[in-house]
Amino acid sequence: GNSVTQMEGPVTLSEEAFLTINCTYTATGYPSLFWYVQYPGEGLQLLLKATKADDKGSNKGFEATYRKETTSFHLEKGSVQVSDSAVYFCALIPFNYGQNFVFGPGTRLSVLP
Amino acid sequence: DSGVTQTPKHLITATGQRVTLRCSPRSGDLSVYWYQQSLDQGLQFLIQYYNGEERAKGNILERFSAQQFPDLHSELNLSSLELGDSALYFCASSPLAGGLYEQFFGPGTRLTVL
Numbered sequence: 398g399n400s401v402t403q404m405e406g407p408v409t410l411s412e413e414a415f416l417t418i419n420c421t422y423t424a425t426g427y428p429s430l431f432w433y434v435q436y437p438g439e440g441l442q443l444l445l446k447a448t449k450a451d452d453k454g455s456n457k458g459f460e461a462t463y464r465k466e467t468t469s470f471h472l473e474k475g476s477v478q479v480s481d482s483a484v485y486f487c488a489l490i491p492f493n494y495g496q497n498f499v500f501g502p503g504t505r506l507s508v509l510p
Numbered sequence: 511d512s513g514v515t516q517t518p519k520h521l522i523t524a525t526g527q528r529v530t531l532r533c534s535p536r537s538g539d540l541s542v543y544w545y546q547q548s549l550d551q552g553l554q555f556l557i558q559y560y561n562g563e564e565r566a567k568g569n570i571l572e573r574f575s576a577q578q579f580p581d582l583h584s585e586l587n588l589s590s591l592e593l594g595d596s597a598l599y600f601c602a603s604s605p606l607a608g609g610l611y612e613q614f615f616g617p618g619t620r621l622t623v624l
Contacts, residue, residue: 440512440600440615441553486553497543497566498613500553 399424399491401501406484409507410477418472418504420461420487428489430454430463430470435484435503444472444485477508513537514616516601522622528589531619535582535603541565542584543604543613544576548597559584560606591623 404419422428429448433441445454450465459474470487487501513536523529535542544556546569555568559578570576573591578584588595598620602613 438617440514440602440617442512442615443612446612497555497558497568499555502552 399499401487401489401499403487403501403504407505407507412479412508412510413476416474416477418485420470420501422468422489424489424491428491431488432461432472433486433488479508479510482506482508512614514601514603514614516616516619518619520620524624525591527591531586531599533584533601533616536614539603539605541604542578543602544586545600546597593623596621596623
């Protein structure tokens with residue numbers, strides 16, 4: 398079946414530190430990959446996505462590269478801010494049309510000033 | 511603000527009861543999705559409607575049902591509630607039915623079953 402695994406949180410960093418949140422997936426075919434972010438008290442927002450191998454998604458200083466050979470889509474940011482504190486979800490949509498998101502368990506990030 | 515609205519924001523009820531959660535999608539979006547977010551199960555897809563018709567089903571219990579009305583708003587009905595149904599319920603919408611379109615999430619309804 399299709400599944401997404403993320404590194405366990407919570408992750409606590411100081412402001413301006415480098416961030417990596419690992420995400421690996423299992424899927425049949427070639428899924429599309431996404432990172433969603435959930436700020437406290439809010440719904441999920443799309444952060445970035447990649448639809449084929451070697452694509453790099455980027456937004457707001459965050460980046461992730463679709464690595465088919467390692468079935469990974471790790472999220473990175475060079476310098477985090479306090480405002481980046483949130484829960485980050487890695488997700489995939491399987492290859493077959495009409496199937497819906499499979500989300501990872503989420504990783505809580507806390508950035509301290 | 512995603513443009514997706516959900517009511518109520520909070521709901522507290524007792525076991526065995528029935529509740530209805532409401533979702534209004536973004537203007538122009540034809541597809542509505544329902545998700546359940548709980549501490550032990552994470553974020554799970556429940557069901558999708560497209561232009562009034564059921565499009566896809568996920569891990570939705572038989573005690574739960576949903577519908578999408580002609581004005582495109584959607585309701586999720588939860589009956590014979592159990593303690594384990596306590597969770598955040600999110601609605602999302604997208605322009606079309608295909609999964610590759612970005613889904614815009616509402617702020618959620620927090621259901622507490624006592």
